[in-house]
Amino acid sequence: MSSSAPRPLRHTALDAVHRALGATMTDFAGWDMPLRYGSERDEHLAVRTRAGLFDLSHMGEITVTGPQAAALLNHALVGNIASVGVGRARYTMICREDGGILDDLIVYRLAEAEYMVVANASNAQVVLDALTERAAGFDAEVRDDRDNYALIAVQGPESPGILASLTDADLDGLKYYAGLPGTVAGVPALIARTGYTGEDGFELFVAPADAEKLWQALTDAGADAGLVPCGLSCRDTLRLEAGMPLYGHELTTGLTPFDAGLGRVVKFDKEGDFVGREALLAAAERAASQPPRVLVGLVAEGRRVPRAGYPVVAGGEVIGEVTSGAPSPTLGKPIAMAYVDAVHAAPGTPGVGVDIRGRHEPYEVVALPFYKRQK
Amino acid sequence: MSNPQQLRYSKEHEWLSPAEDGVATVGITEFAANALGDVVYADLPEVGTTVAAGETCGELESTKSVSDLYSPVSGEVTEVNEDVVNDPSLVNSAPFEGGWLFKVRVTEEPADLLSADEYAAETAG
Numbered sequence: 001m002s003s004s005a006p007r008p009l010r011h012t013a014l015d016a017v018h019r020a021l022g023a024t025m026t027d028f029a030g031w032d033m034p035l036r037y038g039s040e041r042d043e044h045l046a047v048r049t050r051a052g053l054f055d056l057s058h059m060g061e062i063t064v065t066g067p068q069a070a071a072l073l074n075h076a077l078v079g080n081i082a083s084v085g086v087g088r089a090r091y092t093m094i095c096r097e098d099g100g101i102l103d104d105l106i107v108y109r110l111a112e113a114e115y116m117v118v119a120n121a122s123n124a125q126v127v128l129d130a131l132t133e134r135a136a137g138f139d140a141e142v143r144d145d146r147d148n149y150a151l152i153a154v155q156g157p158e159s160p161g162i163l164a165s166l167t168d169a170d171l172d173g174l175k176y177y178a179g180l181p182g183t184v185a186g187v188p189a190l191i192a193r194t195g196y197t198g199e200d201g202f203e204l205f206v207a208p209a210d211a212e213k214l215w216q217a218l219t220d221a222g223a224d225a226g227l228v229p230c231g232l233s234c235r236d237t238l239r240l241e242a243g244m245p246l247y248g249h250e251l252t253t254g255l256t257p258f259d260a261g262l263g264r265v266v267k268f269d270k271e272g273d274f275v276g277r278e279a280l281l282a283a284a285e286r287a288a289s290q291p292p293r294v295l296v297g298l299v300a301e302g303r304r305v306p307r308a309g310y311p312v313v314a315g316g317e318v319i320g321e322v323t324s325g326a327p328s329p330t331l332g333k334p335i336a337m338a339y340v341d342a343v344h345a346a347p348g349t350p351g352v353g354v355d356i357r358g359r360h361e362p363y364e365v366v367a368l369p370f371y372k373r374q375k
Numbered sequence: 376m377s378n379p380q381q382l383r384y385s386k387e388h389e390w391l392s393p394a395e396d397g398v399a400t401v402g403i404t405e406f407a408a409n410a411l412g413d414v415v416y417a418d419l420p421e422v423g424t425t426v427a428a429g430e431t432c433g434e435l436e437s438t439k440s441v442s443d444l445y446s447p448v449s450g451e452v453t454e455v456n457e458d459v460v461n462d463p464s465l466v467n468s469a470p471f472e473g474g475w476l477f478k479v480r481v482t483e484e485p486a487d488l489l490s491a492d493e494y495a496a497e498t499a500g
Contacts, residue, residue, distance in 0.1 A: 024409070039467070040438050041413045233412065233438055303416045305436045326438055327415040334415075357441075 012057035013150045013208035017215055021229055028232055029122035031058040036231035044234040044329040047197050051156035051222050052230035053215065060124025061149045061205065062117040062131060066140035069113050071272065076134040077105065078257060078280065080270035084109045089177045089194055093257055093265055094127055099279035100253035101260070103127050104245065106194055108179045116145070116190070116205075120247045134275060150211035154218055155201030155238075157373075158225040163202055165221045167191070176200075185217030196235060198242025199373055237326045240335065243297065243369025249308055249323040250295060250337055256280060258287035261295045293320055293339035296347075297370055298363040300334035304356045306363070311355040312338045319344050322354060330371050337368070378404060379471055384494035385447040387429075390471065391488060394481050398453055401446065402475040403435070403466060406498045411437040414463040419444070419455040419477050426452060428485045433476075435466065444476070449483040 009032040018025065023034035034055060036043060046052050064073060073081035079092035089108045093101055103123035108116045119127040124146060131142045154163060164171050169182035169191055179192035187210040195201040206214055219227065236246070245251050250260055257266050258280070266280050286292070298306065306325035311318045320340030328335040336354065344352055347367045353360040382390040388407035392400040408414065416436035426432040426446035433444035455477045459465050465474040489497060 024412070035439075036412060039413050041464075237438065304418075305416060305441065307441070327413075327436075 010058075012055055013211035014055045014057065014152075014215055017212060018055065023229075023231060026232065029058060029120070031121055033058055034229070034231040036233045037229045040231065040233040040237070041329045043228060043230040044237050046226060046228045047156040047199055047230060047234065047238055048330060049157065050226035050228075051154060051158040051162055051201075052197075052234070053218055053222065053227055054153040054155065054230050054235060055211075055215070056151040056153050056203070057149070057208070057211070058121035059151050060119040060121055060127065061145040061151075062119060062124070062128055063143040063145045064115045064117060064131065064135075064140055065113055065143070066138070067113055068139040069115055072131075072135050072138040072140040072142075073107065073115060073117075074270055074272055075138070075274050076131055077107070078266040078274060078276060079107070080267040081107055081109075081115070082271065086111060087178055087180050089179055089192060091177070091265065093251075093262070094130060095256065095276035095280065096253060097276055097279065099256040099276045099283050101247075101251045101255055101257060102130060102253065103247055104251055108190070108192060110179070110181070110190070123247060148207070149205045150208045151203060151205055152211065152214055152218065153195060153201060153203045154222070154227070155195045155197045155230075156199050156227075158222065158227065159199075159201045162218065162222040162225055162227060163191075166217055171202075185214055185221075187214045187217075189214070196242075196244060197238040198244070198369065198371055199238075236324075237329060240324050240326055240337065241328055241330055241369065241371035243337070243371075245295075245337075246324060256283040258283040259292060263287060291342045294342050294345035295323075295368070296338055296340055296345050297366040297368045298322070298325075298336040298338055298352070298354065299331065299366050299370070300336075300354075301362045301364065303334065304359070304361050305334040306336040306338075306354040306356060306361075312340050312344075312363075313353050313355050313360055314344055314349075314351045318355075319352070325354075328370060335370050336363070340365070378406075378491040378494055380491045382471070382491065383447075383488040384491065384497075385429075385445065385485075385488060386497060387445040387447070388498075389445060389447040391447045391484075398478050398480050399448060399450075400475050400478050401448070403444070403470055404494070404498075405470045408467050408470040408474070411435060411440070411442060411466075413438050414466040417459050417463045417466065417476065419460065420446075420452045422452050422455060424452050426450060426479060428483065435463075446479070447488060448479060448481050448485070450479040450481040452477050453480050454478040
């Protein structure tokens with residue numbers, strides 16, 4: 001955050017619920033969000049084995065409508081958004097002209113000429129501004145819908161059963177990365193089969209006024225299945241185990257999607273020009289011929305935890321930097337994602353360590369993700 | 376949460392037991408354990424080393440952060456809690472009991488350690 005004057009924290013529609021549950025709160029991108037309710041490790045394991053309930057209302061919803069909504073998004077984003085079917089979603093990115101990543105996004109196509117773009121809380125204004133600017137000349141409208149949605153996620157293997165008990169929507173027919181309008185516990189909701197945990201699960205976009213009712217209904221419906229409220233702390237360890245990037249850590253304006261190992265989201269063959277195309281072509285070539293640093297997984301041999309910014313070392317030289325690190329509840333050891341020089345990036349590369357406050361601790365280079373659910 | 380009356384407390388959130396035969400036990404408070412979240416790694420001072428009141432003598436790592444451990448008194452470390460080294464979650468589940476960190480033969484005790492009530496006032500709100 002670069003703002004000079006501290007601004008008052010924003011509160012979600014579920015703020016009173018979090019306080020009643022005794023949550024430890026944290027400032028996340030200007031929002032007062034639950035960090036954890038009890039043990040973050042227990043919350044993490046609940047999502048892996050049963051189900052967890054998250055308030056993600058800090059995420060930034062932007063609606064794009066109009067005859068040229070698809071054309072605008074194809075121009076403004078790096079993916080082929082026009083090819084997304086109605087009722088489906090796509091993971092994509094928005095880049096600068098120089099190819100630097102402004103944010104990673106999920107775009108839901110709600111109707112032929114209506115999309116919902118979901119941005120990270122920390123970047124929502126940047127994305128809104130960029131989309132608005134890039135909309136010039138297109139017959140499309142960009143609308144700030146951040147205050148019109150609360151977002152509740154239910155994630156984990158028990159989540160389909162819990163949700164099914166509260167809705168008539170066809171959840172079996174709802175594939176991963178699909179979304180449909182429906183009713184959950186009597187509340188109108190956009191039901192999306194998306195998430196950031198590496199588990200099956202759903203994200204429910206609802207009116208803020210309905211958020212408490214939906215949260216309570218999910219809490220009650222999930223009680224027997226072992227659903228627990230979960231904070232952002234376990235969300236971070238869940239996504240880390242699943243090898244999912246987090247903006248500000250693995251993704252920054254200083255990196256292109258190709259640098260982040262996510263060049264596949266860039267679609268050069270789509271119709272029309274798009275912002276960043278030329279720079280991204282060069283970045284693609286560079287990544288193929290002489291890759292700069294490569295994003296890898298690191299697993300600790302010891303118990304000391306690597307943190308973002310710690311140097312990765314080999315033979316006494318700095319060969320990279322940790323972008324995210326945490327104790328992994330699933331693996332039972334510390335893990336990290338790090339950018340390392342390509343020559344050290346192969347899984348099993350010997351002699352790699354992390355400089356943990358002056359001590360070089362041995363780490364094993366592994367392929368991402370650390371964890372993949374059994375389907 | 377309640378802070379045991381017989382202990383004394385530092386502003387860095389360590390507690391100190393009354394000395395028995397000159398040896399006192401050190402741990403972190405429940406307030407500190409809650410603030411840290413799940414403790415996953417405890418780097419404790421080695422037996423035989425000298426610790427100084429108010430100075431760092433180890434580290435506690437939790438999911439989100441690493442925190443320095445300060446000694447509330449000066450003296451020589453006589454024992455470390457191997458149970459905590461093996462299972463750092465004891466710091467969260469029993470900060471005033473099974474989650475104690477180390478024992479120290481006290482040579483000097485600062486005058487400004489707090490009583491349970493003073494510490495509770497310090498951490499209120």
